[in-house]
Amino acid sequence: MPELPEVETIRRTLIEKIQNQVIEEIICYHPDVLVNPDGISLDNWLIKDIRRRGKYLLFDLQKDIICNPKPAARDYCVMMVHLRMTGKLLLEEKIVEPAKHTHVRFVLSNGGSLDFNDTRRFGRVTLFPPGQEFNDCGFATLGPEPLGDDFTIDYLINTCKRYGKSSIKGVLLNQKAIAGIGNIYADESLFRAGIFPERKAGELSHAKITLLHQKVREVLTEAIGHRGTSFRDYVDGLGNKGFFQLHLAVYQKDGDPCLACGTTIEKIKVAGRSTHFCPHCQK
C-alpha cells in the first residue's frame, strides 16, 4: 500500500510521538509477521531514532539501561518494518484489545502501544543486530533515494540505458533502480512528464529523462506535503488520512476526462501492474 510519501508521513508522525519512548515489550500475535532469526530480546528497547529508506522504516533501538557506560553490541538493534500492501503502524494511547489484523504490538512506556496491523499479512517486522539490516536482500539492493543527492539526472539517464529494454514504468517501479516509487507515483510522474508508460527506457531522449527526473521529485515532494495518498485504506501513525488523492491526475481516473486535454484516461497493464494514462498527453 504505502509508497515513499506515505512511509515518510508515517515516520514523521511516529517520531514526534515516540522518540525516546521505551518499548517495554514486543508481543507477537502471528508468528510469520515478526522475523527474529538472531533471537534478539523482545523487551526494554529505547527508541533512539526512526529512519526511512525507500519504503522501509528503520527503528534504531538501544537497550534501556539507566547507567551503562559501556554498552555492548547486543544493547543495540535495528527493527525494520515493511508495510507492503495493507500494513499500518497505529499508535494507541491506552492498551486496548488488539484489532482483528493486529499481528505485532509494541507496548510503550507511556501506557499505550504501537500496533502493526496488516489485513493481507504481506508486511514484516524484522529484528537485526546493529548493521545487519543489509542481510535483507530487498534492502541491500535498494537504488538511490529519489529525493536525495545521489538521484541525479545523469544517474537516471544511465539507469534508463542499463534497463533499456524494460518499460519506463518498470524502471520507476524497480526498487533496485530507484527506491520508494510505487504504482501511484509511477503513473503520476509519467503523466506529468508526458511519457507513455510502455515506452522502452532505452528509447527516451535525454530531454525527456531530464523532465521525468524533475517530475518524479516534484510529485513525491507534493505528495509528502499533502501527507500521502489515501486511496483505500492508508492512514498515518495517528490514523489520519492523507490528501494527495485530491491531486491525482491519472491514477484510478480511467474513464474520466484528462484535466489537461479532455481525452478519456485509459487503463492498461504494464509491468504486471494496472497503469493509468492519457493517450493524448503521453507519447
Next chain:
DNA sequence: GCCAGCCTGTTG
C-alpha cells in the same frame, strides 16, 4: 522480462 504466490477484503 513475466507470472504465480503470498493473504484478505471489496467491488462489479
Next chain:
DNA sequence: CAACAGGCTGGC
C-alpha cells in the same frame, strides 16, 4: 462468482 488491490520474491 471472478477480478482486482498501494508490493516484492523467486522460479522459469
